[in-house]
Amino acid sequence: MTGTDSLPISIAGITKRYGDVYALDHVDLEVRSGEFLTLLGPSGSGKTTLLMALAGFTRPDSGSIRFGDREIVLTPPHRRDVGMVFQNYALFPHMSVAGNVGYPLRLRKVAKAEIAARVEQALETVKLAGYGERRVDQLSGGQKQRVALARAIVFRPRILLMDEPLSALDKQLREHMQIELRQLHERLGMTTVYVTHDQREALTMSDRIAVINHGRLMQLDAPRRIYDRPANRFVADFIGESTFLDVERDGDTVRFGGRPMAVGWMPEGDGPVQLLIRPERLALLTGEAPDGMNRFEGRVQAIVYQGDTALAYVALADGPEVALRAGTRTGTAFDRLARGDTVTLGLHRDDAVLVPVEGGGRR
Amino acid sequence: MRWLDRPAGDTQITHRQRLWLYALAGIIMVLLVAPTIIVIPMSFSASQYLEFPPRDWSLRWYEHYLGEPEWLAATATSLKAGLLTMLVATPIGTMAAYGLHVSGHWLARWLFILLITPMMVPVILIAIGVFYAFVQLRMVNTLFGLVVAHTILALPLVLIVVGAALKSYDFNQELAARSLGASRLKAFLTVTLPQIRFSVVTAALLAFLTSFDEVIVAMFVSGGDNSTLTRNMFNSLRDQIDPTIASISTIMIVVSSTALVLAQLFGRSKS
Amino acid sequence: MTAVDLEPNADDLRRQGDRERWAMLGLASPAVLTVLVIMVLPVGWLFYLSFIGESGGFSLENYGRMLESKAYGRIFWTTFEVSFLTTGICVLLGYPLAYFFAQLPRRAAAVCMLTVLLPFWTSLLVRTYAWLVLLQRKGLVNTWAIDLGLWDEPLALVHNMTGTLIGMVHIMLPFLVLPLYGAMKAISGDYVRAAANLGAGPTAAFWGVFFPLSLPGLFAGSLIVFVLCLGFFVTPAVLGGGRVIMVSMQITTNIELFFNWGAASALGVVLLAITLGILFAASRLLRLDAVLGGGH
Numbered sequence: 001m002t003g004t005d006s007l008p009i010s011i012a013g014i015t016k017r018y019g020d021v022y023a024l025d026h027v028d029l030e031v032r033s034g035e036f037l038t039l040l041g042p043s044g045s046g047k048t049t050l051l052m053a054l055a056g057f058t059r060p061d062s063g064s065i066r067f068g069d070r071e072i073v074l075t076p077p078h079r080r081d082v083g084m085v086f087q088n089y090a091l092f093p094h095m096s097v098a099g100n101v102g103y104p105l106r107l108r109k110v111a112k113a114e115i116a117a118r119v120e121q122a123l124e125t126v127k128l129a130g131y132g133e134r135r136v137d138q139l140s141g142g143q144k145q146r147v148a149l150a151r152a153i154v155f156r157p158r159i160l161l162m163d164e165p166l167s168a169l170d171k172q173l174r175e176h177m178q179i180e181l182r183q184l185h186e187r188l189g190m191t192t193v194y195v196t197h198d199q200r201e202a203l204t205m206s207d208r209i210a211v212i213n214h215g216r217l218m219q220l221d222a223p224r225r226i227y228d229r230p231a232n233r234f235v236a237d238f239i240g241e242s243t244f245l246d247v248e249r250d251g252d253t254v255r256f257g258g259r260p261m262a263v264g265w266m267p268e269g270d271g272p273v274q275l276l277i278r279p280e281r282l283a284l285l286t287g288e289a290p291d292g293m294n295r296f297e298g299r300v301q302a303i304v305y306q307g308d309t310a311l312a313y314v315a316l317a318d319g320p321e322v323a324l325r326a327g328t329r330t331g332t333a334f335d336r337l338a339r340g341d342t343v344t345l346g347l348h349r350d351d352a353v354l355v356p357v358e359g360g361g362r363r
Numbered sequence: 364m365r366w367l368d369r370p371a372g373d374t375q376i377t378h379r380q381r382l383w384l385y386a387l388a389g390i391i392m393v394l395l396v397a398p399t400i401i402v403i404p405m406s407f408s409a410s411q412y413l414e415f416p417p418r419d420w421s422l423r424w425y426e427h428y429l430g431e432p433e434w435l436a437a438t439a440t441s442l443k444a445g446l447l448t449m450l451v452a453t454p455i456g457t458m459a460a461y462g463l464h465v466s467g468h469w470l471a472r473w474l475f476i477l478l479i480t481p482m483m484v485p486v487i488l489i490a491i492g493v494f495y496a497f498v499q500l501r502m503v504n505t506l507f508g509l510v511v512a513h514t515i516l517a518l519p520l521v522l523i524v525v526g527a528a529l530k531s532y533d534f535n536q537e538l539a540a541r542s543l544g545a546s547r548l549k550a551f552l553t554v555t556l557p558q559i560r561f562s563v564v565t566a567a568l569l570a571f572l573t574s575f576d577e578v579i580v581a582m583f584v585s586g587g588d589n590s591t592l593t594r595n596m597f598n599s600l601r602d603q604i605d606p607t608i609a610s611i612s613t614i615m616i617v618v619s620s621t622a623l624v625l626a627q628l629f630g631r632s633k634s
Numbered sequence: 635m636t637a638v639d640l641e642p643n644a645d646d647l648r649r650q651g652d653r654e655r656w657a658m659l660g661l662a663s664p665a666v667l668t669v670l671v672i673m674v675l676p677v678g679w680l681f682y683l684s685f686i687g688e689s690g691g692f693s694l695e696n697y698g699r700m701l702e703s704k705a706y707g708r709i710f711w712t713t714f715e716v717s718f719l720t721t722g723i724c725v726l727l728g729y730p731l732a733y734f735f736a737q738l739p740r741r742a743a744a745v746c747m748l749t750v751l752l753p754f755w756t757s758l759l760v761r762t763y764a765w766l767v768l769l770q771r772k773g774l775v776n777t778w779a780i781d782l783g784l785w786d787e788p789l790a791l792v793h794n795m796t797g798t799l800i801g802m803v804h805i806m807l808p809f810l811v812l813p814l815y816g817a818m819k820a821i822s823g824d825y826v827r828a829a830a831n832l833g834a835g836p837t838a839a840f841w842g843v844f845f846p847l848s849l850p851g852l853f854a855g856s857l858i859v860f861v862l863c864l865g866f867f868v869t870p871a872v873l874g875g876g877r878v879i880m881v882s883m884q885i886t887t888n889i890e891l892f893f894n895w896g897a898a899s900a901l902g903v904v905l906l907a908i909t910l911g912i913l914f915a916a917s918r919l920l921r922l923d924a925v926l927g928g929g930h
Contacts, residue, residue, distance in 0.1 A: 059651050062644035073643050077541040090539035094557045104543035376836035388734035391727050392749040398764040413767050415774050455664040462661025485865025487882035488902040492676030515672050576757040578868050593759050600872050612760040623755040
């Protein structure tokens, strides 16, 4: 099954309105050939609408979609040659596993013997060799997912679309399937557009993530940059845990509570900014702060134990409360923390990220 | 009899406290079924008067029925009308149910209401309206006229039964089929239809029975050679109690029970 | 420099979308055409006829006669009387029956349900005939009752209001029980359990919680029964023996005996207006779609 060609997707000015609400608001997006791109956003953000527009099930009001050089925005779904995996699998219950997987080949009038061979090969690819005769309702959730995937790739489409395919699985299986899907993608190499509202899933699997909100593209970047260098308040807020501190910016200097701060990154322009603080990037300081560490004084308000890690809520001297996350290993300074303790927190300059207050989310 | 004191519901009420309910329900169930069933043994009575239980058994009323060309012709007409109504109403009703279900047009809602009005308008009004129209079109006493008139009576049932099936059907399956390369028609035929087939069969059986059992429209627009069984039965009921009717009734009970059993069987294998 | 197209393909997409919506709507056209030509047009024509007098010109005499004539008044009175009584008796019998079904385990309920479905699927003419046979002077009911000593002389159970009501209730009961059962099944047992947990006894839990929750289903079922009764013909014609004249029977008489299309049409129009008026009023109280099980 290797060596499938892939195609780039070029989306330009896609707009879809429902009444006065823009589900998609002039979205431009280039998906590179062979990449795994995730559309990430809260429910109602327009990510599924965009995927459905790619599949041909939602007709946009205007815009252009190209698969390679081919404009397909007016092409009916069955002539687009894209594989699609649905949220609830959408397996046909009146057909066997092999019947399901062979369906696209039968439509393409592939010879019987070849269908059998290719079905078996596709089932092998998803690690379900020998399951062909099973009925669909005899399969577990994870197996159904694999069959849906086999069905979507058996006709060798050059583009694969997936709509929250793992959302119905329990946590362990979901995490396992994330890795497996990722490996499969590396083997098959087809351009993949994946929709999810689960940020961890997006960070785990994607080459690049397109964060979408209110029908608009908020940021398109590699997972690391999305997390470490969010382009606006919405992205910073939606992905990961975050606290925002009001800071003053004056040219290149940034002050918090009157004291200058070392920051690793700041957005262009001179609009108002906030300091983004992620709980796991804060350190509990004992003694002197190392170089490049910003210091905050505060008092512990509450400690929440969560098993592998724990959160300490610390009220800073200047008012706002921040959360500090650390492992629960016995004997550390964090482990000895108690409510009411006065603490010093450190934030490395590279972890001190400024985000613009304006933009993102609101129209 | 220990079960009597066990809790029967969510409030720990015991079966003993509920015996009156069971007795009442039992009586009502008997009253619902018995009158229909009791006709069957009566039809095998040898006597001029309908007795239960019959003192002597015979097939004379069946012989009487089979010996009367008029009854046989009427039976044939009813069966033909029923089958044709089924063959017309089921496909056009299913098409309409599908079209109205998937079309996002604002008209769809109103067309749906229009298509189920024949169920709400008093049948007598439809009957005389159709009669009047057929007089102008010289279609009175024709099988064709009877079938189109029965078709509009059957359409609401087809629309409701198939419409309900489409509503509970996971439409993503049809989308999946289309993403895999099937045109809309192909996707409907290979994926959607096989899954709503039980409802389509039920709708077809209901369409058949609607026509087969229909009296009022048939009274006006069927006649002569194309008189239906129900029309003839109704006319003879107004005159006197003819035991032949018992034998015909038995046959009709068998027909509708068969339809019911078929529907139940199809419904069962669905789950 | 050329202007940038801000709405690329917008026209083509709109056209394609419209075409598809109409194509899907078009699938309904055979059914819609049939209903328009075979029902709406003729009934519209009757509506027109009802305003045509003896002279052949526009006149309200067909409606005026209904207001003046005592006979017509009695017919409408009878129609409502039969409909009300039938609906009332159906509620009294149907509610306990539906409640009984709703309490049964699924499998047992399906079997018991057959006792409702069998009559539902059996020809109404056959069932009417069966009652005629059972209720006549020398019929089974009279014979057995006299044998058991319940009464001495054969009672007139048929060819009157009693017979009509018995037949009508038998035919209408499934129309009440089926929607009511559906509504009762949809009531979560948690409500009753919660009531019990809060201290309600079985009776209080039923009247305070279950009964009010089942009212929409009861209302829907009663509405169907009542509206169907208004237009009923076969059962009163056979079991009423000419003593129970309902509107639909008078319409038939007007046409078969007097060839008076105007009078028949006017009666039909009034009957339709009453039916639709009730349905409309009811639809304001509850969603009609839910009653009829269709719609979007």
